[in-house]
Amino acid sequence: MRRLLAVVTIASLLAAGAAAAAGHATLTVYAAASLTDVFPKIDSTVRYSFAGSNTLAAQIQQGAPADVFASANTTLPAQLFAKGLVTKPVVFTRNTLVVIVPKSNPADIHSVYDLRKPGLKLVIAGPAVPVGSYTLQILKNMALTSDVLQNVVSRETDVREVLAKVALGEADAGFVYSTDARTVPGQVTVIKVPAWAQPKVQYAVAVVSSSPNRTAAQAYVNHLLKKAAQAKLIAAGFLPRVKR
Amino acid sequence: MSRLLFVAGLFAATFATMLFLVLPIVAIFTHVSPATLVDQLGNPVVTDALLVSLQTTAEAQILVLLVGTPAAYLLASRRFPGRAALITLVELPLVLPPAVAGIGLLAAFGRVGLLHTSLPFTQAAVTVAVAFVAGPFYVRTAIASFETVDSDLVAAARTLGAGPARTFFRVVLPLARGGLAAGEALAFARGLGEFGATIMFAGSLQKVTQTLPLAIYAQFDVKFDVVLAISALLVLISASLLVTVKLATAWTPSLRSSALHYAPSTST
Structure with a gap:
């Protein structure tokens, strides 16, 4: 013992x-x-x-x-x-923000304004996450807040979760940093956010x-x-x- | 001397175990005053999450009860090749990390998954995730409680002219009710706590897919008061479910005990 x-x-x-x-x-x-x-x-x-x-x-x-x-x-x-x-x-x-869509682009999105299309599945980060708050600023700058926010299907806990859900093809679009989009080449298509709307x-x-x-x-x-x-x-x- | 040391060791280990297991739960309540708790229960984030949690868990339980009960009865009452393998498969989600469950659900039911459904990000996705993760708790307990039903009683019912369905509803189900209720309460508790599979498969959106555990995670860095209030709420719900499990397990119908005591044994 x-x-x-x-x-x-x-x-x-x-x-x-x-x-x-x-x-x-x-x-x-x-x-x-x-x-x-x-x-x-x-x-x-x-x-x-x-x-x-x-x-x-x-x-x-x-x-x-x-x-x-x-x-x-x-x-x-x-x-x-x-x-x-x-x-x-x-x-x-x-850094700058971009919109990403899956390579197959199921919702046929070609500009930030297309994010208003009713019924599309948009994924963004939560408002307390930096990228989530930047996303809200862009929507405000482009006067798209109410039209686009009604398409949000999930508020993720960090930018990589947004990236993953779009890269997987489960979501139609998401807001991430341009640097994140570059880490999954071939899986997503990048849509630029105009410079004047960038936070x-x-x-x-x-x-x-x-x-x-x-x-x-x-x-x-x-x-x-x-x-x-x-x-x-x-x-x-x-x-x-x-x-x- | 060594005997005294051994007993002292047992007591010390028990004390340490209890302290370690109880302290975090007590700490939640010391951090939040009852007034704050009641106040935060009116917070829309909390009420919305509570509603989503209760609704999806209840839906999942109905699914599990309706499909899981007959499946458990078959697995418990028939002997066939591959039965052990089937039971092991049912138990697999129990030991699976929830994150793996989430990936599996996406791979199966995702838009680009095997079945190409549009489930992800809907409230139904939460229900599916909860049913997948919590269902096996019920099915496993149900198999065990069907197995403890005295087969002589089932045989007696059949010789007295009751069909298999009537025997199931009038004899087997009442005899197994304690175990079934305990399994159901366990599954309900596990379902309420579901986090990993839900956040991966259903996402997190207030009023739609944000359950209580997801709200804790979303509010963790926003408002610690809210997080404590939700946690306290979940402790209370889980504790009452645990008590339900204990009571249900003891809820043994008198028929069975009398049969065990007084029925002539046929096994010898």
Whole structure:
């Protein structure tokens, strides 16, 4: 019995030690779902958690063990900064929105205005998700809000869910970032949203205040702003962080 | 000494188990005051989700009862080759990750799926997802409770001239009612909690496909009060369903116990 207890104690101490060591060595980056493909190309040595920026912000408020927070907008990091939960956010890239339809285009959509067709199945992200709020801004800018919103059949939790449902062919159309559309070539057709209707889509990044690895986290943020990382973002279809 | 240590260990483990299992549920109620709970129950997000949840779960249960009961009776009362395989197949959705269930439903009933239906994103899709994930809970329990019905009683009914249908409705069904009710309550509880298959197959839209668990997920980063209120509501509903399961299991008709006690045994 005593020997068993000793074995259990030692095993649990070892497990705890291993977990602590792993936690110390590897940085954890919470990043917007739209960064899923590009971030590992910029730095593959850290751990990533990709989700809707709003979900990640809520998790950080609940004390999630993130070191870096990269959001698809500036509002969420600014809110966390105001609460002292993250350092001052910096914009590291920009993006645009597009409409995507399945390659077969079952609802025969060729412009944003076609989204008014009664009965079509449009999928957008929830209003709290950055891409969902950008979508609502576009519809407002184009005076399409009520006509198009009545075709919404689902409000997804992040942009990649919207992408998946259109790429699968289950939905007739969806609003995503132009960078998301590029990750499923051959499965969707892109319909441009006019430049005048585009919202200001800026991605901001910050170090989480409670992070035990703040130096390494700050280094990750600095790296994002440097030429090499910026080139990879632009290669993936993102826009330069400062408008030229 | 070692005996004392063993007993102390048992007590410590029990205490840790109870604490671990009960704490998260208690925490929900310490976070939300009864006033907030009542207040949030009037929130349209909550009432809409409650309505969608109750409606789709009830529809799914009717489907499961009507189709699942005869299927369970056949599987319980007949012996044929492949029976064990069939029962295993019925149980498969029980152990399947809900996300896999969602993908499977899309692959089968999606617009580009095998059957090319237009189910996805409709309220009927929620019902289908719930029936798929929760149905096996009922069918499995129903098979088990049909199997415990004394076959001598069934044989007696048949020799007394009752047809198979009459025997089923007048003898088998009343004798199995406790187990059937318990299985139904279990399936109802599982159906109310359905999340993964629903969000993948039916999407999430308030008043149409957004059930209570989906509303929790959608509101998680918007309003934590709402999330706590819905969670508290679901704890109360689930707890009452669990009590129903316990009571139903004990709901054994007197006929069966008297038959077991006093009927002459024919097995020897």
